[in-house]
Amino acid sequence: MGKRKVFTKTDLSVPQVKHRLDTAGNVVVLPEAIPPTNTTVKFGRNTSTSRGFDFARWYNASIDPITYACQRQIERFIAGQEGSVAISTVVGYCRNGLRSFLDYCVLRAAAFGRNLALTDVNRDLIDGYLSHLAWLGVATTNQKTIYTQTKPVLLALTRRGLFPLVASGDAATFPRNPFPNSNRKGKGETALTKRERQAFTAALRKAIRPIWTDDIPVTGDLIVFALLVVALHTGRNATPLIEMGRDCLRPHPKDNTVFLVLWKRRGYNTSKVALRSESDTERLLESTPSVRTNVESLIHRVIALTEPLDSEAPDDLKGRVWLYRSRSRTSVGQVTALSGQLVDKAIRRLVAEYGLNDSDGKPLRINISRLRKTFANRIFELTDGDLATTAAALGNTPLVADQNYLAPDxxxxxxxxxxxxxxxxxxxxxxxxxxxxxxxxxxxxxxxxxxxxxxxxxxxxxxxxxxxxxxxxxxxxxxxxxxxxxxxxxxxxxxxxxxxxxxxxxxxxxxxxxxxxxxxxxxxxxxxxxxxxxxxxxxxxxxxxxxxxxxxxxxxxxx
Known part of the structure; x- marks a missing residue:
């Protein structure tokens, strides 16, 4: 008996571009589909502050087919139809990439005095878009960011055959390297100087002290300070730290040691850091000698304090470590989790309260990226310039660690x-x-x-x-x-x-x-x-x- 043919089911709820092919084989969007009933795309909860994006302003602006195709593509990203793309990444596609791209398309349509179709998305339009970004007067690194948050949307449209892709040659739809040497133009974060690090850790030590008090209310600021201690000692990146799970501490084969396991979205992999399980009075890592708090004990303390909140947390936040009750007027008392925006606000309050200044007398600029650089340079110093050990501590290759973390300050x-x-x-x-x-x-x-x-x-x-x-x-x-x-x-x-x-x-x-x-x-x-x-x-x-x-x-x- 022959093998039965299995027919896959099509999910009719997946966003599709309603179109037909003209006599030349080009895609023509059906006029009755534009504009769609709902022009707003909902993101839901994510690590950014955006919860939606409205495409309405680019309809009836002479670029309807392009706007419609881009909106549907964003909806497909959110529905998981184009691989696992983080919602915060899709937010960047909309707020940075498509906002600028569609604005340029409107200008181009006005200059040509006609409506633009999907067939107009070609190398000439891309070159014009790049010139438009340069004309805006923003830094080259910002131009590159905007372009790289536009290109994935357009590439996804070409993969679905909505407009042709020229892969190579002078007429290639996307230029091979539109921003040469842009990596030399950006100013990355710098490590804190010894004086700055000592002042910051002294302030942090005082700010975190109340967390060991019985019946202490779990506020957003207090758990931000706890997160900063973990960042200072481990050199981890912001998103894995903020999204740290309640099962983050795992057994280690060595006595008095545990693994801190974090999930890295970008690499779809875990990151492991070994932490010692000693008394609070014993130094954990020499990388930050001014902070004596044992990180493993601190994480356990935060998990215990936030345990009652986990059952009340929204489904998409259950299992997170950094939970607290909101004090916002619109959501007072509701259980929520730390975000990058809240971390930045708490850091600014810490800097102001303790009068932390840099060598120029300006308020000290603190963020998790600077703490990671500080961690890297301190490890490099303590190991007498051992690049391999420093790279291992960061979870990077020696080449990446050397190029991005050990530059002279x-x-x-x-x-x-x-x-x-x-x-x-x-x-x-x-x-x-x-x-x-x-x-x-x-x-x-x-x-x-x-x-x-x-x-x-x-x-x-x-x-x-x-x-x-x-x-x-x-x-x-x-x-x-x-x-x-x-x-x-x-x-x-x-x-x-x-x-x-x-x-x-x-x-x-x-x-x-x-x-x-x-x-x-x-x-x-x-x-x-x-x-x-x-x-x-x-x-x-x-x-x-x-x-x-x-x-x-x-x-x-x-x-």
Missing amino acids: EEARRNWQFMGEVLVQELLSLTIGSTYKDTPLGRCADPVGGQYAPKREGATCMNFMNCLRCKHYAVTADDLYKLFSFYFRVLAERSRMDKRRWAREYAHIPRLIDNYIVAEGLRRGSFKTAAVEAARERARSQPHPFWSVDLINSLEVFA
């Missing part, structure tokens, strides 16, 4: 700038060459008791990597050969180590030599151009023996 940059300015002053000193002793890098006023000298009897300073920062260092025209030999030796290190590490630890040295020593010497007439170029070429082809790779295997011995 503003304090380091200001320090090098200051040292460069000191170097210029030394160059202009009238005593150069009279009291300075020869070194492999130039001249030093005090090689025994200098700024970076060991300051031990009979010990001469060999810390040549810090010469450019030292107030006792100077260079004359006769020293240019040695200086450029050192210059090219530093450049040679780029091929011997990770490029990000080189950028972090060595890249400032050639810049200081070029921009401070040589440039200032030429400007003041201390150096002649011919002498500089001659020393540079000699050092390039025949470096000073001291800075030969064969002689000195690694510059780290002088660090």
Whole structure:
């Protein structure tokens, strides 16, 4: 007996674009379908503050087929018809991507003096859209965000055949890389400085103290402070922390240790962090020594305090850890869960109450991303620059950790700038060459008791990597050969180590030599151009023996 054919059932409730094909095979939306009865898309509860999006303003605006197709596509995303797309991501598609895209389509229709159809969505329209985003005057990184929240909607429409997709070539519907080098233009979060971290953790320690009091009311602010302690100690991302489940603590094979398990939406995977189960007086992690609260005990305390609220929580919030009773006038007394917006508000209140300021005297900017960067840099520091351990602590690959979390902070940059300015002053000193002793890098006023000298009897300073920062260092025209030999030796290190590490630890040295020593010497007439170029070429082809790779295997011995 032959195998029976199984017919799949079609769910008639799934949003569809009502259309027909014209004689050329192009999709034409049925006029009677536009506008739909309901132009508002409902998102339901999600991590953003948006609960719906109305497409009404783009109907009867000469772009009806495009508006209608986009609305139906958003409805399909919400219905789960295009894979598992988070509702907060769909919110971004609407509020950022489609809002800008449909606004541009209206302008384009007005400029052409005709209605736009789905067949008008092509490379020419996309190029015009990109030019429109640039014309808005927003930062390149913002333009990229808007575009990347538009493209997935349009791609989904092409997959369903609503307009043709040209995949490659000059006429490709979507340009391959419309924002080259945009990653270099964005300013990521920076880690807190040591002073900022100490002030913040001291304030947090005081703010979290009431949570151990019996019969304490569970307020939104109090559990935000608890969440910040967890973020500070574990370096986890915001969304996994905010959506932490009540079963987040799991057994660990090692005694006095538990796993904190969080769900990562983006990777559809879990993230595990090992926590020690010790007394409250014992330090949990050295990454944040100012906060002594045991994180495992704190999480257990929050779970116990919010246990009575879990049964009252809405179905989509049941099982969450960070529950509290709302004090909002519209929902007073109702059980709800933390959101990113509430976390930001509570942080601002904490900063104001404890007078937390940055080095410029402005209110200290705190968010979970900065705490993650702070955690990463502290781990890197405590492990003496062990990138693999730092990456493992973050749950990233070494490449991602190095590129995105361990960049030098503003304090380091200001320090090098200051040292460069000191170097210029030394160059202009009238005593150069009279009291300075020869070194492999130039001249030093005090090689025994200098700024970076060991300051031990009979010990001469060999810390040549810090010469450019030292107030006792100077260079004359006769020293240019040695200086450029050192210059090219530093450049040679780029091929011997990770490029990000080189950028972090060595890249400032050639810049200081070029921009401070040589440039200032030429400007003041201390150096002649011919002498500089001659020393540079000699050092390039025949470096000073001291800075030969064969002689000195690694510059780290002088660090």
